[in-house]
Amino acid sequence: DAKTTQPTSMDCAEGRAANLPCNHSTISGNEYVYWYRQIHSQGPQYIIHGLKNNETNEMASLIITEDRKSSTLILPHATLRDTAVYYCIVRDNNAGNMLTFGGGTRLMVKP
């Protein structure tokens, strides 16, 4: 699976949009981009995933560049409860593979 690069940490003001970037320049054509988050020591929580089109659900939006070498997770109105470590993962879905977690981005939402 392709590797990803994320900033180690980011701050965001409560009520503002949080934009979390991820670079995956070696992504291949059959690899999807997944985003998870882990709040304190809870289990990783699935947020969203996509292949090449932008995706939106009740939690977030995922913007993938046309060349697919990077993506941005957008939390439209961050709250204090969104403080967590956010993981961007690329995964080859041809074989039902596991997820390989990197270091993620520690997002701190501040009042």
Next chain:
Amino acid sequence: DSGVTQTPKHLITATGQRVTLRCSPRSGDLSVYWYQQSLDQGLQFLIQYYNGEERAKGNILERFSAQQFPDLHSELNLSSLELGDSALYFCASSPWGGNSPLHFGNGTRLTVT
């Protein structure tokens, strides 16, 4: 609630002992994954089962083993425990194949004293 159930939530035991962690996957999911998260390390993939068969192996120690039963629940057995085995152990499940995401349980916190 992810639908993945892990028991027990907490486990405290002594070095040299053996423990069993249990995972019930989401209804309909055939694949189960085990991960370890230590304080100084990220989430490390241990092992994956699909419909009772071992599918993939990660950084799992020989002292650790797992199995998936006909009802699809899975157990992770940790033996000859060492202080360094203290960690959070997460189970995840997914349907087989395609792009369905993994869903994680809330883990078992193991403390070895």
